[in-house]
Amino acid sequence: MKGQHKEVLFGLYNDEIVLMSAITKARKQHLDIMDVYSPFPIHGLDTVMGLEESRLHIAGFIFGMIGTLTALIGISWIFGGSLMFEGDWPTIFGGKPYWSLPAFVPIIFEMTVLFCAIGMTVVFYIICGLGFGVDNPILDERITDDKFCIAFQTNGMGQSDIDHLNGFFKKSGAEEVHTRTI
């Protein structure tokens, strides 16, 4: 979808309580909200917006499992003695067998945590469109300070639909309504 510009119609609110009730109204009227912006996290906003549970933790689980397997297979490959590995560099530590699981547990644990943490961070950045060299347009500078914003995407909408959205903003208590192409 690169290169395609979004036409955005957004209203700015002064109060998060007004914002919350506006979102509820919009959802009742089956208006398709593109996104809601706020300078700080608002308790209960996810529920009001009807957002689904994030699937980030599934990614975390998968990355964790990859870490576990990397550590287990890596150690087994080096020391051998189990998991069908002969051992690339079998070494005796403290008279223990080549393949001694209790000693591997801390390493397996740490690798799990490392893979999980880095993998989740990277996935999070990708989902949110953040990262080096990525330019994210801001609809209005004030939504990082003291304004709350509901945005609708108006690509391909007729004038009557846009009028309808304008009417919604007016009724739901928006202080200002703007359009922008991003």
Added chain:
Amino acid sequence: MKQFTFEAKQKTFLWAVMGLGLLCLLLSYVFEPEQIAAAGFHSRFWSNILHNAVFFTGIAFMITFVMAAFTTAYAGWYVVFKRLWEAFSLFLIPGLIMMVIIGLAVYAHLSHLYHWADTEAVAADKVLTGKSSFLNKNWYLFGTIIIVGGWIFFAKKFRELSLAEDRSGHEVANFAFQRKARFFAAIFLPIAAFTGPAMIWQWIMSVDAHWYSTLFAWYSMSSWWLAGCALTIMLLIYLKTKGSLTEVTKEHLHDLGKFMFAFTIFWTYCWFSQYMLIWYSNVGEETTYFFERIHEYPVLFYGNLVINFVLPFLILMRNTTKRRYGTLFFTSALVFIGHWFDYFYMVKPGILNTAEEAMAHGQEGGGHTAEHAASFVSGFTIPGILEIGVLLGFTAFFIYFVFSKLEKATLIPQNDPYLEESLHHEVQAYE
């Protein structure tokens, strides 16, 4: 003003279970394992008392500790069930009485619980002589009285301040009592952190008088807290089904479930660290502890890990299981029994060894190479029916005590400044 009423029906039931527990305890005095009974010892009886007394006293102690930690951290979410925890913490008083009974038995050489209590054995043993400045009957009895007495002072102080706040009658939130409670909590935390391990070393770790582990206190204290947390969840769900604590919602239970989940991992972390360090360093005096447990008590050793780590970890991992009363109650019951089982594992093998060494000592005069005659010893190898009966009896006693304390104050601390926060507590989970 909401009040909890301890119904006559509940009282009768709890008295009946307590009677059953007492019967089982007395029966364990009669049905000693043959070889121990032959020597005239009552190790099964005394170890049952020690095991359960320490377990329930420890729950009361850890709940006091966690309450103090919450108070210093300005935590508000738990206020709706704070009264229940205050009642838990006051169980330190009967706990002290039970520990003093055991201490007196040790003092009078009645019990054969501890190898270090045998003066002749200590004189002939360099290791025990070296430890005798800490492991001796005076420290055991008077140390217990002074330290547990100190814990009781703080538990009563927290309760007193909370009740005074309740009576103060201020409409507006009043932080004066909170500030005082925070002052005492901040003093209690370091004291508890040092004296708790000292008591665990005395009460539990010294049943294996030659063995020691620096991680033992962490491991057994997290076990106490988990058992207390599980018992809290079960009692809260019970009280809710009775319709008396409706302010506690599944949001609070979700957070308690999270605590149980997190500390299950913490417990396993401590357990594993203790195991791995001893396994890796391979010092003979230390490895015998695990060698014996793996080979002679495989049910205790592996069962402990399954009940206390694998099952709660897998069940509580998902969000929804912590928010359904059925699964949460089931898991709490599992964790509660699991940590009682954990204490069984800590206490019983060591006491059997003490008894066997004392018997060998009697026969050979100073020998230390007691043979393990039988592979299965009833009431020691795995918990028998009598042990389960004793657990039920002690649990009934604990609940009876908690309910009778719960009855004495308003069920919800109505003037607590954090009450509103607690009533509206929400973790915002997706279901």
